[in-house]
Amino acid sequence: MARSIAPRRKAINTLLAWSIGFLIFFPILWTILTSFKTEATAIANPPVFIGFDWTLENYQAVMERSNYGRFLWNSIVIAGGSTILGILIAIPAAWSMAFVPSKRTKDILLWMLSTKMLPAVGVLYPIYLLFIRMGLLDTKIGLMIVLMLINLPIIVWMLYTYFKEIPGEILEAARMDGATLREEVIYILTPMAIPGIASTLLLNVILAWNEAFWTLNLTAAKAAPLTAFIASYSSPEGLFYAKLSAASTMAIAPILILGWFSQKQLVSGLTFGAVK
Amino acid sequence: MATQQSRSAARLMMAPAVVLLLGWMLVPLTMTLYFSFKKYLPLRGGDLGWVGFENYARFLTSSAFWPSVQTTLVIVGGVLAITVVLGIFLAILLNQPMWGQGMVRILVIAPFFVMPTVSALVWKNMFMDPNYGLLAHLWKLFGATPVEWLSQASLPSIIMIVSWQWLPFATLILLTAIQSLDSEQLEAAEMDGAPAHKRFAYITLPHLGRAITVVILIQTIFLLSIFAEIFVTTGGAFGTKTLSYLIFQRVLESQNVGLGSAGGVYAIILANIVAYFLVRIVGKNLDA
Amino acid sequence: MGRITLDKVSKSFGDVEVIPPLDLTIEDGEFTVFVGPSGCGKSTLLRLIAGLEDITSGQIRIDSEDATNVPPAKRGLAMVFQSYALYPHMSVRKNIAFPMKMAGIDQAEQDKRIDAAAKALNLTDYLDRRPGQLSGGQRQRVAIGRAIVREPAAFLFDEPLSNLDAALRVGMRLEISELHERLKTTMIYVTHDQVEAMTMADKIVVLQAGVIEQVGSPLELYERPCNKFVAGFIGSPKMNFIEGKEAANLGATTIGIRPEHISISTTEGQWKGTVGVAEHLGSDTFLYIHADVSPNETMTVRVDGEFSARHGDTVYLTPRAERIHKFGADGLRIE
Ligand SMILES: Nc1ncnc2c1ncn2[C@@H]1O[C@H](COP(=O)(O)OP(=O)(O)O)[C@@H](O)[C@H]1O
Numbered sequence: 057m058a059r060s061i062a063p064r065r066k067a068i069n070t071l072l073a074w075s076i077g078f079l080i081f082f083p084i085l086w087t088i089l090t091s092f093k094t095e096a097t098a099i100a101n102p103p104v105f106i107g108f109d110w111t112l113e114n115y116q117a118v119m120e121r122s123n124y125g126r127f128l129w130n131s132i133v134i135a136g137g138s139t140i141l142g143i144l145i146a147i148p149a150a151w152s153m154a155f156v157p158s159k160r161t162k163d164i165l166l167w168m169l170s171t172k173m174l175p176a177v178g179v180l181y182p183i184y185l186l187f188i189r190m191g192l193l194d195t196k197i198g199l200m201i202v203l204m205l206i207n208l209p210i211i212v213w214m215l216y217t218y219f220k221e222i223p224g225e226i227l228e229a230a231r232m233d234g235a236t237l238r239e240e241v242i243y244i245l246t247p248m249a250i251p252g253i254a255s256t257l258l259l260n261v262i263l264a265w266n267e268a269f270w271t272l273n274l275t276a277a278k279a280a281p282l283t284a285f286i287a288s289y290s291s292p293e294g295l296f297y298a299k300l301s302a303a304s305t306m307a308i309a310p311i312l313i314l315g316w317f318s319q320k321q322l323v324s325g326l327t328f329g330a331v332k
Numbered sequence: 333m334a335t336q337q338s339r340s341a342a343r344l345m346m347a348p349a350v351v352l353l354l355g356w357m358l359v360p361l362t363m364t365l366y367f368s369f370k371k372y373l374p375l376r377g378g379d380l381g382w383v384g385f386e387n388y389a390r391f392l393t394s395s396a397f398w399p400s401v402q403t404t405l406v407i408v409g410g411v412l413a414i415t416v417v418l419g420i421f422l423a424i425l426l427n428q429p430m431w432g433q434g435m436v437r438i439l440v441i442a443p444f445f446v447m448p449t450v451s452a453l454v455w456k457n458m459f460m461d462p463n464y465g466l467l468a469h470l471w472k473l474f475g476a477t478p479v480e481w482l483s484q485a486s487l488p489s490i491i492m493i494v495s496w497q498w499l500p501f502a503t504l505i506l507l508t509a510i511q512s513l514d515s516e517q518l519e520a521a522e523m524d525g526a527p528a529h530k531r532f533a534y535i536t537l538p539h540l541g542r543a544i545t546v547v548i549l550i551q552t553i554f555l556l557s558i559f560a561e562i563f564v565t566t567g568g569a570f571g572t573k574t575l576s577y578l579i580f581q582r583v584l585e586s587q588n589v590g591l592g593s594a595g596g597v598y599a600i601i602l603a604n605i606v607a608y609f610l611v612r613i614v615g616k617n618l619d620a
Numbered sequence: 621m622g623r624i625t626l627d628k629v630s631k632s633f634g635d636v637e638v639i640p641p642l643d644l645t646i647e648d649g650e651f652t653v654f655v656g657p658s659g660c661g662k663s664t665l666l667r668l669i670a671g672l673e674d675i676t677s678g679q680i681r682i683d684s685e686d687a688t689n690v691p692p693a694k695r696g697l698a699m700v701f702q703s704y705a706l707y708p709h710m711s712v713r714k715n716i717a718f719p720m721k722m723a724g725i726d727q728a729e730q731d732k733r734i735d736a737a738a739k740a741l742n743l744t745d746y747l748d749r750r751p752g753q754l755s756g757g758q759r760q761r762v763a764i765g766r767a768i769v770r771e772p773a774a775f776l777f778d779e780p781l782s783n784l785d786a787a788l789r790v791g792m793r794l795e796i797s798e799l800h801e802r803l804k805t806t807m808i809y810v811t812h813d814q815v816e817a818m819t820m821a822d823k824i825v826v827l828q829a830g831v832i833e834q835v836g837s838p839l840e841l842y843e844r845p846c847n848k849f850v851a852g853f854i855g856s857p858k859m860n861f862i863e864g865k866e867a868a869n870l871g872a873t874t875i876g877i878r879p880e881h882i883s884i885s886t887t888e889g890q891w892k893g894t895v896g897v898a899e900h901l902g903s904d905t906f907l908y909i910h911a912d913v914s915p916n917e918t919m920t921v922r923v924d925g926e927f928s929a930r931h932g933d934t935v936y937l938t939p940r941a942e943r944i945h946k947f948g949a950d951g952l953r954i955e
């Protein structure tokens with residue numbers, strides 16, 4: 057490689073990448089900035105970027121209007137619960153697919169994924185009826201189960217691609233060492249797959265946190281998570297940009313922060329076997 | 333690895349996931365099929381008896397049906413094209429030597445963490461609003477008339493919003509794939525005198541094949557069922573009614589469960605057609 | 621105790637029969653080596669004994685008890701894998717302790733055995749490291765340590781040295797041999813390297829395409845290989861084979877003579893040839909010779925000490941008559 061042009065190329069790359077990165081991030085940045093403006097500044101023309109009087113009044117207003125804490129708590133419980141449930145069911149399934157593959161393994165995996173393609177609206181009413189019948193409507197446990205089910209194929213797939221990287225000989229060694237199947241999964245497979253499991257967990261929490269069809273349609277007051285909290289801001293037409301921004305920031309902040317902090321773990325496992 | 337015992341253990345360990353998903357698929361599906369042959373109006377008399385294929389015929393002949401199928405396919409196809417092309421570009425860019433790569437990655441990944449309801453609301457109000465939106469300000473700055481994005485260019489606007497949300501995902505997967513490309517291969521090609529665009533076409537792109545397949549598969553799964561983005565922005569108006577949304581309106585807004593269920597069956601058929609083609613591509617490219 | 625008997629054991633993967641029905645007895649305390657070219661079914665046979673694969677037909681007995689349907693964990697055998705298969709997330713100590721933990725052995729006893737194993741294997745200073753922080757040879761020792769602490773009825777080794785470099789391999793070979801002398805436990809050792817087989821084994825089992833070609837002590841195999849395959853496989857450098865008139869004179873289709881059983885002279889001898897390559901090692905000289913009797917293959921001759929010869933020199937070879945092996949048209953040995 058010609059060394060002499062490297063620094064210049066590096067500078068150009070840097071500039072280009074940062075510009076694009078900034079552009080992609082800008083809507084989020086703008087939302088966060090706007091949340092600290094007064095309503096008047098929020099719609100000012102020309103728009104004000106930083107040089108405004110920062111205020112927390114929007115956050116206060118949002119807190120007064122709705123019980124943010126409860127929505128947040130519901131989101132945490134539903135996303136966390138569905139993820140843990142899903143992982144517990146997916147680990148054994150992924151173990152089977154990765155370490156005792158058969159001719160049907162691939163078919164089963166693709167079938168699982170195809171269940172995710174079934175349009176939710178197509179089955180909304182039946183699920184709604186079943187939920188009423190079973191007393192699950194507007195309960196956290198009901199949503200947990202639904203979100204677990206819709207994300208299960210993705211979890212199984214991710215874990216499967218991750219497990220496949222683990223040499224079968226190590227599990228066989230455990231078997232020779234006298235481990236039962238349960239011990240093999242608990243003491244050997246799971247600890248070895250921690251990075252993959254972490255990545256799967258994170259992705260699933262993000263997907264569950266952001267899921268907006270079932271969470272909107274199967275909850276009312278009690279179990280509504282942050283998706284419902286923010287949806288309540290969609291009706292009053294426009295004009296309350298600052299408050300909308302504050303509410304938006306509050307809705308996305310927890311997952312954004314979690315995502316940023318765990319970015320490395322998330323990305324490391326986010327390949328779905330796309331990388332050999 | 334495979335003794336009789338481990339095979340039966342495998343079947344047992346597979347069972348919970350398979351049984352649950354089978355139930356999750358079959359139970360509502362059966363109910364949907366059942367309703368689809370009924371006149372069923374929950375708020376106007378409930379179950380009004382069997383009607384044969386009437387719901388199917390009505391749904392199929394309603395003027396909204398074919399446009400909704402088309403809208404669905406346009407949105408899915410548009411978002412896929414944009415995210416894959418831009419994703420490859422971004423992945424290549426991010427793989428170059430630069431300062432602050434980690435920070436750029438953090439910026440690029442951010443939209444993936446934003447819930448669709450929020451992103452739709454923010455784009456609709458703060459960017460695409462014809463009076464107060466940032467884009468309107470930008471247009472006015474150059475003396476142009478602000479575009480009424482969500483009515484005049486509704487479909488492209490929605491494709492844009494959704495692409496913004498999914499671009500990080502595509503970029504990340506493609507980036508990981510590019511990073512796994514053996515640089516010796518590229519260097520060898522460079523030694524052989526292959527120009528940059530040929531190196532891309534003959535080495536980088538084929539190497540990305542699996543990753544692109546994965547991106548397409550996963551995104552299609554999610555894009556077929558986008559809901560919040562339409563619910564929040566246009567409410568299905570201005571030609572943005574996807575098949576999913578049309579059914580949603582029949583079931584929830586018109587409270588016509590029979591008709592909606594027939595639509596649901598169509599949607600399931602459409603999903604299966606798409607799934608069939610996907611699986612054919614994926615089966616080839618993905619030794620699952 | 622560890623007497624292992626295979627009774628008409630066979631194995632097929634789908635329609636492919638990898639191991640046709642085979643009988644074999646491994647006596648208690650014996651060091652048995654399975655040797656054969658890569659892909660001949662050595663690992664498969666070992667895994668059948670371990671219980672990691674089901675046998676298609678036949679019976680496996682361990683100490684005269686039917687073990688055919690006993691899961692690997694219950695067979696009381698320990699295995700050392702080619703890749704070592706250490707648990708990467710556990711320290712060396714935990715790795716070695718794992719089988720004892722599974723067996724529910726109490727902590728004090730565990731510590732005692734770990735210390736003893738670590739001392740014997742020179743691992744005392746590394747007990748708190750992870751496998752990733754060890755060299756290949758050390759990893760190998762950990763794998764062995766993990767195998768010995770559970771005091772198995774027999775040890776199974778699957779090419780344990782093939783990932784090590786040449787120098788280490790010789791050292792580990794000796795260590796394993798010594799371990800066997802000390803423990804006197806049955807060991808089954810798989811390798812494709814006949815040198816390992818010759819140096820370590822009490823009994824060698826030569827396999828080809830899943831079939832046992834010959835069973836015997838290293839010297840038996842060296843001196844009386846029962847067919848051409850074994851004759852060519854055992855011994856290094858390889859035996860020279862000669863066909864045609866020379867063989868017919870002795871009433872055979874093929875005759876074989878080992879490189880160390882040929883004497884060489886620059887003036888006179890039975891077979892005339894020219895030197896192709898001469899390798900001078902000091903202790904020995906290996907000569908690769910184009911001989912008239914073997915027009916298609918170069919013959920190898922080993923001479924003790926130095927023998928000066930260069931490319932193109934004419935030499936004469938004389939085989940030691942009592943060391944000539946005779947094989948019939950079917951490849952079997954003729955007495
Ligand atoms: N799980 C399996 N499925 C199908 N064929 C196998 C399997 N394991 C081994 N084989 C085949 O069995 C033969 C013997 O393999 P192996 O026992 O590993 O040979 P070796 O250890 O002597 O090199 C090979 O041809 C191999 O391809």
Ligand SMILES: [Mg+2]
Nearest residue numbers: 662663664779
């Ligand atoms: Mg082998």
